[in-house]
Amino acid sequence: MYLPITKRTRIEKLLLAVLLISLLFSCHKVEIPKPPLPQDESATVVYDWYKFIALVQRPANPQPAVIQNMRNFGFIGVGLYEAVRNGNIGAESLAGSLYQMPAMPQTDTWSQYLWSESANAALASMFKLFLVLTDANKASIDSMEMANYTRFSASTPEDVLQRSQAFGRSIATAIYDWSLTDGFNLSSVGYVPPPVTPGSWVPTPLAYASPVGPFLADSRPFLEYSLTDLAPPLPFPFSEDTSSLFYKAVKEVYDIGIHLTDEQKATANWWADAGGPNVGIPAPHHVLSIITWVQEDQHANLWKAAEVYAKTGIALKDGGINTFRSKYHYNLIRPITYVRRNIDTAWLSYLPTPPYPEYTSGLVGFYAPYIQALIRAYGDIPVNDNAYNWRGLPARKFTSLSALLNEAAVSRIYGGLHYRFTQEISIRFGKDLGNEISNIRLTPLNHLHP
Incomplete structure (x- = not known):
């Protein structure tokens, strides 16, 4: 069957036009603009x-x-x-x-x-x-x-x-x-302490200062997890019976305190960061010094370093919130109060006792979650703490980040501020927060810069 010549010609012309357009685009591809690729940058x-x-x-x-x-x-x-x-x-x-x-x-x-x-x-x-x-x-x-x-x-x-x-x-x-909207409040104005019992925290010598941070738990955390996070109950009940586990826990702090070695004092001082301007280290610069040392040692680039500073920063804020919620929930007596009532009326802790309840540990509450975030980022690696090199003090060297955390925790026992069970539980409590933070996935693994 043959088409009329005029209709056939129109079809041939249409096919020719399609062919010409196809050839044109095969020679000159349309380039879709792309965003500039990021370059690897130093931290x-x-x-x-x-x-x-x-x-x-x-x-x-x-x-x-x-x-x-x-x-x-x-x-x-x-x-x-x-x-x-x-x-x-x-x-x-x-x-x-x-x-x-x-x-x-x-x-x-x-x-x-x-x-x-x-x-x-x-x-x-x-x-x-x-x-x-x-x-x-x-x-x-x-x-x-x-x-x-x-x-x-x-x-x-x-x-x-x-x-x-x-x-x-x-x-x-x-x-x-x-x-500006996080409701952060360290004041105790308006705070009404619970009824005092033999195991209750009360203001401590020598300053007998008013409590700090009873409303800290009401401030907005970074993680929804931290809205209600609370340390587990004490492992054994308060008691003044000399055969009780609680009395023995206090007696250990007292015995260590009256026989402190120079090395134990140096350890307590290292983690106290006290002494005032150009003597101690204002918080959190001891913490930040460790974080920075680890990242430089691991040759982190800008993106890895920024993510780790963010996650350890989340740990610092939420660690304080969760710790102080636990402190004022349990309202536990400090060693100095218990010892002076039941063991030695003249005893003083080596480090000044801060004005808030004992359980859980403030230092470990900040350190454990950020150390766990570092471990999750880089592994439980050896670390040097050179935070006091500006004073001519040699770096403290640790076989692992966990070892550093353990020393920071025991330093508060040497200082007379905490019971051993408090430090052990505070480490576990803080690491749980560190894991919650570390589980935040921000970068696909196949896209993460080394």
Whole structure:
């Protein structure tokens, strides 16, 4: 069968047009624009900032409030992660994992960023927003930020640096604004202690100070898990009977205290971080020194380092909340009160007893979860603690992160502040929180930079 010539011609022309279009597109493929690929960046700028801010806060007088500063650096760690996470393919915002965290500012998908500059700007801004600083401190932070910016400008276009700087600062502002709604409160104004029993905490010698942090558990945590987390009950009941397990636990603290060796005193002092400006280390800079040492030793890049600073920061804030919830729930008597009532009326603990209940341990409450986060990130690796090298003291070397945690815990027994069972339970309690934090998956394994 033959088509009429005119109809056949039209079909032939249509087929020819299709063929020509096909040939045209085979020679000139349509290129769909792609976002710039992130480049592997060093975490050096971050390490430099954490070391620098320790120098800024060390001579402060008065020293920063311990629990307040822990909380602040928790937010700073989260902000650091948000400032750089877009540079790691597939990385997710912490806004999807943290309790009531709002959406964070977003980058321009089709634009280039230098993530080191985003971190530089974010950290400089957050330090000025969160920390109590003098005008001279703020000027030194500005100088540090500008020195980094100038260094980056030698190899990065100005428009990229300005875009990166603006993004880092926008993250800092968003994190600070979010922090204002967390209800953080260390005051005891309005606190009504429970009825006093023989096993109750009461203000302790020598200062007999009012309680600190009874309402801390009411502040908003980073994890929903931490809204209700509570340490397990005491392993045995309070008793003043000399044959009881409780009496024996107190007697151990007393016996150690009256026979302290020089080595035990040095251990207690190392972890006390006390002594005032340029003598001790304001919290959490001992903690941050260890975290930074581990990350430098493991050659973490910018994205890995930022994620670990964020997770250990979450541990510092929520560790305090969960610990103080437990302290005021159990309201347990301190060793110094029990000993002076039942064993030795003149006894004093080697370290000053802080003004809040004994169980669980404050030091371990902060240390155990962040150490567990480090272990989950890098393994139970050997670690050097060189936090006091600026005073000429040699680093304390540990065969593992767990060994470091165990020494920090026993230091409070040497100091006369805690019973051994408190320290052992506090380690397990804190590690549970550390595991909850470590289970937050932010980066697909096949996308994580080494």
